[in-house]
Amino acid sequence: MNSANMQSSSFLSHFWQYLLAFILIASVTAVFFTLRNILDTTLIALLYLVPLGIITALWGLGPGITSALITFLTLNYFFIEPHYTFVVHRPADIVILAVFLMVAVVISQLMGRAQAGLAAATAREREATRLYELSTALTGLNHDQAIAQILAKQIHAVAESECVELTGTGAHSFAYRLPETSKPTRPPELIVPIQAARGVLGEIRLWRAAPAISSSERQLFQTFASQGALALERAWLAQAESRARVLEESDQLKSALLSSVSHELRTPLSTIKAAASSLREKEVSWDSPARDDLIAAIDDEADHLNMLVGNLLDMSRIESGALKPKREWNILSEIVGGVLARMKNLSTTHQLEFDVPESLPLVPVDYVQMEQVFTNLISNSLKYAPTDTVVCIRARVEAESVHVQVSNQGPQVPSEHLERIFDKFYRVTAADRVTGTGLGLSICKGIIEAHGGRIWAENVPDGLAFNFTVPLTWDGASPPQFSIEPE
Amino acid sequence: MSNAPHILVIDDEPQILRAMRTILTEKQFRVTVANRGEEGLALAAANEPDLIILDLGLPDLDGVEVCTRLREWTQIPIIVLSVRDSERDKVAALDRGADDYLTKPFGIEELLARVRVALRHSARTQGTQSKVVKAGPLTIDLAWHTVKRGEEDVKLTGTEYKLLAYLAANHGRVLTHQGILTRVWGEADADHTEYLRVYIRQLRKKLEADPERPQYILTEPGIGYRFIADE
Numbered sequence: 261m262n263s264a265n266m267q268s269s270s271f272l273s274h275f276w277q278y279l280l281a282f283i284l285i286a287s288v289t290a291v292f293f294t295l296r297n298i299l300d301t302t303l304i305a306l307l308y309l310v311p312l313g314i315i316t317a318l319w320g321l322g323p324g325i326t327s328a329l330i331t332f333l334t335l336n337y338f339f340i341e342p343h344y345t346f347v348v349h350r351p352a353d354i355v356i357l358a359v360f361l362m363v364a365v366v367i368s369q370l371m372g373r374a375q376a377g378l379a380a381a382t383a384r385e386r387e388a389t390r391l392y393e394l395s396t397a398l399t400g401l402n403h404d405q406a407i408a409q410i411l412a413k414q415i416h417a418v419a420e421s422e423c424v425e426l427t428g429t430g431a432h433s434f435a436y437r438l439p440e441t442s443k444p445t446r447p448p449e450l451i452v453p454i455q456a457a458r459g460v461l462g463e464i465r466l467w468r469a470a471p472a473i474s475s476s477e478r479q480l481f482q483t484f485a486s487q488g489a490l491a492l493e494r495a496w497l498a499q500a501e502s503r504a505r506v507l508e509e510s511d512q513l514k515s516a517l518l519s520s521v522s523h524e525l526r527t528p529l530s531t532i533k534a535a536a537s538s539l540r541e542k543e544v545s546w547d548s549p550a551r552d553d554l555i556a557a558i559d560d561e562a563d564h565l566n567m568l569v570g571n572l573l574d575m576s577r578i579e580s581g582a583l584k585p586k587r588e589w590n591i592l593s594e595i596v597g598g599v600l601a602r603m604k605n606l607s608t609t610h611q612l613e614f615d616v617p618e619s620l621p622l623v624p625v626d627y628v629q630m631e632q633v634f635t636n637l638i639s640n641s642l643k644y645a646p647t648d649t650v651v652c653i654r655a656r657v658e659a660e661s662v663h664v665q666v667s668n669q670g671p672q673v674p675s676e677h678l679e680r681i682f683d684k685f686y687r688v689t690a691a692d693r694v695t696g697t698g699l700g701l702s703i704c705k706g707i708i709e710a711h712g713g714r715i716w717a718e719n720v721p722d723g724l725a726f727n728f729t730v731p732l733t734w735d736g737a738s739p740p741q742f743s744i745e746p747e
Numbered sequence: 748m749s750n751a752p753h754i755l756v757i758d759d760e761p762q763i764l765r766a767m768r769t770i771l772t773e774k775q776f777r778v779t780v781a782n783r784g785e786e787g788l789a790l791a792a793a794n795e796p797d798l799i800i801l802d803l804g805l806p807d808l809d810g811v812e813v814c815t816r817l818r819e820w821t822q823i824p825i826i827v828l829s830v831r832d833s834e835r836d837k838v839a840a841l842d843r844g845a846d847d848y849l850t851k852p853f854g855i856e857e858l859l860a861r862v863r864v865a866l867r868h869s870a871r872t873q874g875t876q877s878k879v880v881k882a883g884p885l886t887i888d889l890a891w892h893t894v895k896r897g898e899e900d901v902k903l904t905g906t907e908y909k910l911l912a913y914l915a916a917n918h919g920r921v922l923t924h925q926g927i928l929t930r931v932w933g934e935a936d937a938d939h940t941e942y943l944r945v946y947i948r949q950l951r952k953k954l955e956a957d958p959e960r961p962q963y964i965l966t967e968p969g970i971g972y973r974f975i976a977d978e
Contacts, residue, residue, distance in 0.1 A: 559854070562852065566852055586834075588940045588941070588944075589941035589944065590940075590941075591944045591945070591948055593948075593959055594948065594966060596959070597958075597959040597960055597961070597966075598966045598968060600959070601960050601961075614959065622941055622944065622945075627968055628834060628969040631968055740941055
């Protein structure tokens with residue numbers, strides 16, 4: 261239907277070209293006719309070359325030659341004596357006519373050829389542009405399906421086809437069709453294999469009944485196919501490389517983990533071992549105050565060990581994607597309150613500012629995981645901030661989220677490290693000074709992201725602030741609001 | 748010595764059994780141990796202990812299953828032991844009739860406190876229940892439905908009182924979200940933890956000195972709530 265339209269429109273434009281050429285010649289002739297007595301026949305013949313040139317330049321060889329012949333006849337009929345006949349008496353007029361015809365035809369041909377050359381150059385340029393567009397669109401794509409989509413779209417646009425379908429074979433499982441809804445029942449007019457060095461990766465099927473697919477188009481689509489093949493090949497290599505990199509990284513991670521873990525676990529174990537064995541050896545008398553210290557050390561270090569193991573478990577759960585928040589509508593201040601109640605040392609070493617408004621809506625979070633986030637952020641603040649400084653916990657509603665800030669008056673972090681402090685095993689300061697696996701903040705990140713939120717750190721005028729947001733909506737539902745019954 | 752409460756410990760780890768036996772015997776309890784679920788069930792039926800301490804991670808039987816089977820015939824208090832991050836199992840065991848839980852590793856004073864509460868509670872359900880619960884300045888009279896803070900009457904809504912009364916009557920024990928919701932709001936609202944959160948906040952505001960750091964109505968993360976009364 262489309263191509264039928266196109267054909268008729270091109271026919272129409274041809275018709276118009278001839279008609280316009282004819283009208284031009286006719287009007288020029290009319291002008292010359294009125295000036296017939298002033299102008300010399302030779303001059304008129306010469307002047308006729310101007311519209312001829314214009315016609316050929318504008319509309320090509322066909323209208324050009326036709327106009328040349330018409331002009332030849334007009335010249336003879338209207339301007340060469342005897343007028344209004346095609347008879348020629350003077351030999352000089354015969355020469356004029358002959359020369360005119362020759363020159364007119366030659367001009368037409370020359371101009372026409374130049375124009376055809378120009379058209380071919382334009383077509384080549386357009387083809388090059390399309391290829392360029394295709395290869396630009398394909399750069400950086402790493403998924404077969406995305407590549408197939410781009411390729412199909414480009415071919416569909418260039419070919420003005422009824423339907424284009426791309427299917428993959430073997431390891432390449434892409435399938436894409438344009439338009440997506442339906443495809444013709446007849447076999448495709450053109451099938452181009454997507455051929456790469458590794459073999460055939462798939463094929464392109466194209467439906468276009470009319471106009472028939474020309475050999476230059478066929479060639480163009482083959483070029484498209486090989487561009488597609490290159491892109492698929494590149495994507496395949498990139499995937500293979502990233503798999504290799506992930507493996508290598510997880511290997512590195514494991515060794516980092518092992519070395520960090522064995523160091524961290526051994527420290528409390530050494531303390532416990534030393535304390536327990538000295539108590540056993542009765543080196544320390546039963547009523548000595550040292551005995552209480554040793555027992556307290558065993559107790560504290562056992563807690564410390566327990567926390568380390570917990571962190572490792574959390575991390576492995578986050579890494580394996582097994583950390584699924586069990587969401588419930590919770591009251592943020594209850595969660596923070598529980599954490600603070602458990603951090604008994606907090607009030608003796610630091611001052612606390614607690615600014616969580618009563619009006620804060622319920623937040624859809626996992627209570628236990630959120631406790632973990634607050635525990636880690638607060639204990640991180642306590643670890644780095646000097647004693648007697650202020651640790652501040654603040655929460656506000658912002659747009660569709662709740663924004664929580666835990667800030668301290670500890671040392672600032674160079675801005676280039678601010679992102680990386682949430683990485684596993686990442687420490688800004690020398691590792692020996694502060695204990696811990698370096699997992700606390702990355703666990704926070706894992707939990708917050710599992711809740712669909714965002715976490716970041718920033719330097720504030722007098723210290724460092726951890727920020728995070730969690731969405732207030734849960735499966736599209738806003739926080740429930742209900743009024744307490746009257747007393 | 749024969750009057751001493753008899754405790755059955757079911758756990759598959761020998762070190763834990765050894766430590767529990769030593770500590771509990773030291774505290775004047777009689778102790779029997781089992782390292783398999785089936786063995787534990789058999790010993791419970793044969794000895795009728797006063798309390799069972801049950802590890803949820805047994806090799807032969809699911810701890811929750813052991814709970815269910817014990818509750819088919821006895822109301823002996825059960826304290827379940829489990830590792831961190833197994834809130835789901837703990838809640839399941841509590842909802843199937845376990846009385847309390849402890850997360851490994853635990854301090855011995857914690858264990859003894861739980862044991863005392865569980866034994867006292869079972870004595871209470873068998874004998875006459877005390878009608879007045881005291882917690883610091885709070886006096887909750889379950890017979891007269893009155894709540895006092897010092898000398899002052901505390902005004903509570905119907906639901907608030909129902910909630911507080913349930914918590915106070917079970918003071919010392921952990922109560923699960925679902926258990927409380929079913930009891931106070933009814934089966935249909937058993938999943939609406941947000942009701943509970945909001946009402947607990949209301950109660951704390953009326954009863955606690957510092958509602959953000961409660962002393963009497965404690966949150967058990969991921970499990971439920973516990974009311975702490977005077978001993």
